[in-house]
Amino acid sequence: MGLDHPLAQAVLQEVADLHAFFEAWLSGTAENTNTVFSRVKSSLGEEFTMVSPSGQRLQRSDVIGWLRGAHGARASQSSFRIAIAEPEILLLRRPLVLLGYVEEQTVGDVVTRRQSTALFEVSIEGGRRVRWLALQETWIDPGS
Numbered sequence: 001m002g003l004d005h006p007l008a009q010a011v012l013q014e015v016a017d018l019h020a021f022f023e024a025w026l027s028g029t030a031e032n033t034n035t036v037f038s039r040v041k042s043s044l045g046e047e048f049t050m051v052s053p054s055g056q057r058l059q060r061s062d063v064i065g066w067l068r069g070a071h072g073a074r075a076s077q078s079s080f081r082i083a084i085a086e087p088e089i090l091l092l093r094r095p096l097v098l099l100g101y102v103e104e105q106t107v108g109d110v111v112t113r114r115q116s117t118a119l120f121e122v123s124i125e126g127g128r129r130v131r132w133l134a135l136q137e138t139w140i141d142p143g144s
Contacts, residue, residue, distance in 0.1 A: 007122045008089050011097045014120070014130040015084055018043055019103070023082045028072030040067055045121065045131040053114050053139045074107065081106040095121050096133075102140065113140040 003012065021039050024030035041064060048060040058066075074080040083104045091098035097120045105112050119134040 003089060005092060006124055007092055007097050010122050010124055010128050010130050011099050011120050012087055019082045019084055025071055026074040027080045028075035032071045037068060043132055045133045048132055049134050051136040053137045078108045095123055097122055115140055
C-alpha cells in the first residue's frame with residue numbers, strides 16, 4: 001500500500017498541517033491563545049511519546065509544555081520555515097500507519113534536517129481523525 005491509500009493520505013495531510021501550525025506558532029504569526037494551541041493538544045494521543053534528535057525521551061506533557069511556552073521563539077530569526085520531504089509509508093495496518101519522512105527546518109541560510117518516524121492511529125469513518133502516538137527524530141548529518 002502506497003501514499004495513495006486513504007489512511008496514508010490522511011496521515012500526510014496531518015503531518016503537513018501540524019508542521020504548518022508549528023511554523024506559525026514558533027514564528028509568532030499564530031495567535032497565542034489556548035483555542036489556537038488546542039490544535040496540538042487534540043492531535044497528540046494521550047499515550048504520545050517522542051524521542052528528540054538528541055535522544056531524549058519525552059512524554060506528551062513534556063512536548064505540550066515546551067511548545068506552549070515556545071510561541072514566537074523563532075520570531076527574531078529571518079525566514080523560519082519547516083518543510084516535509086521524502087514521505088514513505090513504512091507500515092499500514094488499519095488503524096495504524098507508520099510514516100517515515102524528513103523534516104527540514106530553515107532559518108535564514110541554515111538548514112537542519114532530521115529523519116522522522118511517526119506512528120499514527122487513523123479513523124476516516126464518520127469524519128477523519130488522526131492521532132500521533134509516537135515520534136522519533138534523528139539528526140541527519142549535513143554532509144550526507
